[in-house]
Amino acid sequence: MMSDDIKWIAIVLLVLVLALLMWVGLSSRRSHGEYYLGTGHTIGRIGIGAAIASNWMSAASFLGIAGVFYLKGYFAMAYVIGWTGGYVLLLILMGSQIRRFGKYTAPEFVEARYDSSTARFLSAVITILISLVYCVAQYKGIGLVFSWVFGLDYTRSLILGAAAVVSYLVLAGTLGATRNQQIHYAILIICFLLPLMAIADRLGYSWILPQATYGTALRDLAQQEPAFIAPWSHGTPFEWIALCFTLMVGTAGLPHVLSRFYTVPNARDARWSVLWGIFFIGLLYWSAPAYATFAKLWETRNGLQVDAQSAHAMADLIVIKAGEWAGIPRWLVGLVAVGAIMAAFSTVTGLLISGAGAFSYDIYYRLFNPRASERQRLLVAKGAVLVLAVLVVLFALKPPGLIAEITAIAFALAGNTLFPVFLLGIWWDRTNKYGAIAGMLTGLVITFAPLLLGSTFPLLFSYFPPTSSAFLGAPLVITVMILTSLATPPPPERIRRFLAEEVHSP
Amino acid sequence: MERNEGESSPGGDYRVNFFRPRPGYLRKRVGYTWILLISWAFFTFGFQILLMLVETGPAGEGPLTNLSVFDFPLPYWYTGQFLIVWFIFLCLLFNLLVDHLTKIYRKRR
Numbered sequence: 001m002m003s004d005d006i007k008w009i010a011i012v013l014l015v016l017v018l019a020l021l022m023w024v025g026l027s028s029r030r031s032h033g034e035y036y037l038g039t040g041h042t043i044g045r046i047g048i049g050a051a052i053a054s055n056w057m058s059a060a061s062f063l064g065i066a067g068v069f070y071l072k073g074y075f076a077m078a079y080v081i082g083w084t085g086g087y088v089l090l091l092i093l094m095g096s097q098i099r100r101f102g103k104y105t106a107p108e109f110v111e112a113r114y115d116s117s118t119a120r121f122l123s124a125v126i127t128i129l130i131s132l133v134y135c136v137a138q139y140k141g142i143g144l145v146f147s148w149v150f151g152l153d154y155t156r157s158l159i160l161g162a163a164a165v166v167s168y169l170v171l172a173g174t175l176g177a178t179r180n181q182q183i184h185y186a187i188l189i190i191c192f193l194l195p196l197m198a199i200a201d202r203l204g205y206s207w208i209l210p211q212a213t214y215g216t217a218l219r220d221l222a223q224q225e226p227a228f229i230a231p232w233s234h235g236t237p238f239e240w241i242a243l244c245f246t247l248m249v250g251t252a253g254l255p256h257v258l259s260r261f262y263t264v265p266n267a268r269d270a271r272w273s274v275l276w277g278i279f280f281i282g283l284l285y286w287s288a289p290a291y292a293t294f295a296k297l298w299e300t301r302n303g304l305q306v307d308a309q310s311a312h313a314m315a316d317l318i319v320i321k322a323g324e325w326a327g328i329p330r331w332l333v334g335l336v337a338v339g340a341i342m343a344a345f346s347t348v349t350g351l352l353i354s355g356a357g358a359f360s361y362d363i364y365y366r367l368f369n370p371r372a373s374e375r376q377r378l379l380v381a382k383g384a385v386l387v388l389a390v391l392v393v394l395f396a397l398k399p400p401g402l403i404a405e406i407t408a409i410a411f412a413l414a415g416n417t418l419f420p421v422f423l424l425g426i427w428w429d430r431t432n433k434y435g436a437i438a439g440m441l442t443g444l445v446i447t448f449a450p451l452l453l454g455s456t457f458p459l460l461f462s463y464f465p466p467t468s469s470a471f472l473g474a475p476l477v478i479t480v481m482i483l484t485s486l487a488t489p490p491p492p493e494r495i496r497r498f499l500a501e502e503v504h505s506p
Numbered sequence: 507m508e509r510n511e512g513e514s515s516p517g518g519d520y521r522v523n524f525f526r527p528r529p530g531y532l533r534k535r536v537g538y539t540w541i542l543l544i545s546w547a548f549f550t551f552g553f554q555i556l557l558m559l560v561e562t563g564p565a566g567e568g569p570l571t572n573l574s575v576f577d578f579p580l581p582y583w584y585t586g587q588f589l590i591v592w593f594i595f596l597c598l599l600f601n602l603l604v605d606h607l608t609k610i611y612r613k614r615r
Contacts (some may be wrong), residue, residue: 074566077585085550088593092542092600212587215578222579231566231581237558241551271604275597282590289586427524500520506531506611 010149010334017187017338018168024180025172045269049276051181052260053284056083056277057188058134058347059141061284062340064404066322067315069292071402072234076292078244079404080285082411084278085244086251090258091274096267097426098258100503105354106255106418107362113425113499115492116433117366122440124362126417127255130410131355132392137406138344138351139396144317145340155397162393169349169385184346189283191339192319196287198328199294211287218293224300242471243408249474250411253419256354288319295322316403348392356384401467408467409447415470416443420477426503428482429496435485442480446473531611538603542596549592553584 061083069076103109106127111120142165143158150157172179193211200210205217222229232240251257264270295318299306302325306314314321319340323333360381365372372380400406417440424431424439446469454461463472490496521528527536561568566581573580578587 074581074585077582080586081550081589084590085546085593088542088546088596091597092539092546096604213577215574215576215583218579218582219574219577226567227565229571229579229582230563231557231571232561233565237554237566241554244550244554268605268608271601275594275601278590278594278597282594285590286587289582427522429520429522496522497520499522500528504522504532506608 006151007149007330007334007337009331010337013331013334013338014149014341017342021180021184021187022172022175024183026175044265045272046276047182048260048264048269048273049280050185052273052277053280054181054185054188054346055256055260055350056281057185057284057343058407059138059340059344060404060407061281061288062188062192062343063141063144063316063319064137064402064407065285065288066291066295066319067317067402068404069289070295070318071311071315073228074231074233075235075240075243076289076404078235078240079247079408080289082244082247083251084281084285086248087274087278087281089248090252091271094252094258094422094426095261095274096271097503098261098422099264099267099270101426104259105357105362106258106422107358109258109425110421110436113495114421114431114433114436115495116437119421119433119436119440120362121367122437123418123421124358126413126440126444127358127362128355128388130255130413130418131351131358132388132395133410133413134407135348135351135355135388135392136395136399137403137410138348139392140399140406141316141340141344141403142348143396145320145337145344148317148320149337158393158396162389165345165348165352166386166389168345169352172349179346184342185280188339188343189280191335191342192284193287195323195328195332195336196290196294198332199322199326200290202326202328203294203297211283211290214290214293217290217297221293221297221300225296228296239465239468242465242468246415246468246470246474247408247411249415249419249470250408250413253414253417253422254411255358255414255418256350258418258422259354291319291322295325298322298325312402352385352388353381355388356381359384405467409451412467412469412473413443413447416447416473416477419470420474420481424478424481424485426499428485429499430485430490431481432485432488432491434488435481438484439477439481443473443477446476531607534607535604538600538607542600546593546596550589553581553589557581 065076065079065083068079098109101109101112103112107120107124110123111117114120139158139162142161143154146152146161146164147154147157150160152160196210197207200214200217201207203217206213218229227233235243261270264273298304319336320333323336360377364380365377369376420439420443421436424435446464447466450460450464450469451466454466522532524536524539527533557566557568557570560570570580575583576587
């Protein structure tokens with residue numbers, strides 16, 4: 001599948017970029033403004049927007065969307081729209097209220113709102129599960145790109161990649177480097193857009209704004225393969241809508257996305273920065289289908305027949321393949337690989353830290369050892385990072401699907417559990433801990449039942465597809481939460497008053 | 507953010523219900539949220555349903571897929587390009603509306 005020569009240019013570029021980020025991180029560690037540039041309102045908000053985008057963009061955005069588009073055409077638009085439109089939902093329903101609540105992680109919010117350590121425990125477990133599933137997809141991306149860069153087989157590349165992630169994490173941690181999200185975003189977007197322009201140019205299309213003009217290429221492709229272009233060739237309207245809806249509610253329930261709102265100076269900046277966030281994310285999402293279109297077009301032009309199995313195997317690397325096929329300079333292809341690795345690295349480190357934090361603080365400290373010192377907690381967190389990293393490698397050895405599909409399962413889980421808990425927690429003061437606990441348990445069952453029992457009960461699979469289970473799942477969970485809350489005593493006055501007077505005031 | 511008991515504070519009424527928001531700031535804000543939610547859902551899912559309603563072929567081919575906008579087949583342009591612009595516009599609209607609302611209600615105190 002892979003050519004087995006080592007791509008030295010990519011390695012050099014990767015080392016350069018990592019060194020640059022480390023240097024920036026070290027020279028700015030005194031300033032506390034990790035997300036906030038602090039120079040005036042507009043620039044500050046644009047900066048937070050870039051931070052939102054760089055926090056968001058993972059291997060799923062960088063490699064996954066183009067991969068699905070390459071295989072399934074219009075069906076991939078459900079990913080594009082689901083992963084941008086979710087921010088609208090987040091903004092209008094929860095953005096500023098979450099900021100007002102002033103809690104830093106999902107489990108902390110759950111405890112503050114529902115006043116229950118059981119609910120907190122459940123939400124911590126869910127946070128860890130989401131991190132795990134999400135990371136498996138990222139590791140698949142790292143494994144694939146590393147195997148392209150180093151010319152090794154997938155398993156060895158995966159282990160090499162995992163080791164690289166952990167050493168990067170340890171090194172950055174020991175040196176105390178802060179992450180500069182704005183520079184990180186700039187690197188990612190350049191790595192994505194520059195090669196695309198070159199590819200468009202090579203294939204004879206306009207290189208200026210290829211993301212807005214690849215329609216011509218799409219039309220040319222449609223003449224060759226009209227069936228590929230038709231909207232429901234690769235998924236029914238129900239599947240499309242269910243997937244899109246799941247990704248949207250999942251976005252509004254992902255712990256590491258929600259966390260961005262706590263670190264913003266005030267509720268108003270939180271709202272405005274989302275606007276910039278969507279714009280910055282949009283820059284990449286407008287462009288991703290163009291990569292796949294050009295790759296597909298090159299295939300048909302050169303009469304390359306790819307059977308379904310190899311197409312599936314290659315899909316997640318199609319952004320790199322597109323560059324190689326079009327014959328753009330090698331350093332530009334290397335740039336795509338570097339961008340993909342950077343996107344996956346930062347997402348994995350963020351998720352591992354938040355997963356380990358949930359274990360060390362919300363489970364170990366709050367439940368098992370309330371007298372643990374800060375040192376002990378840190379030690380447990382470090383151990384948890386390692387355990388999680390190893391677990392993820394084990395699951396990623398045989399990835400269960402495409403990068404985007406695995407990521408979608410994490411979104412389904414978030415949409416089925418944390419989204420309803422946050423939504424009702426903010427918008428209905430009567431929701432109580434029993435409702436939250438019942439809802440989260442129902443959501444866990446809905447997410448994992450089709451995965452575990454889908455082969456025995458095919459009906460389950462068609463109504464709750466693993467990547468799209470929140471379409472029917474989230475409304476069901478919300479119903480369960482409302483009924484359970486009404487059947488049990490209301491939450492304490494103190495919490496309801498706080499909600500009305502602090503969270504929902506002008 | 508310092509907040510004291512004032513005219514717009516809920517006082518004894520601390521009901522928070524998306525479907526029955528208390529009068530004043532919250533009711534107006536929920537009103538805006540509804541407008542935004544409907545335009546979000548209508549433009550996202552409504553178009554896919556429309557595509558399904560007017561289709562003439564099994565895979566969704568129909569009058570809409572034959573149209574081309576900026577050289578794109580219409581569904582691809584609408585979903586892949588326009589909808590993201592629409593989302594950004596919705597965020598802008600919501601922020602302007604809420605900023606306006608907050609200004610009015612903060613002055614009253």
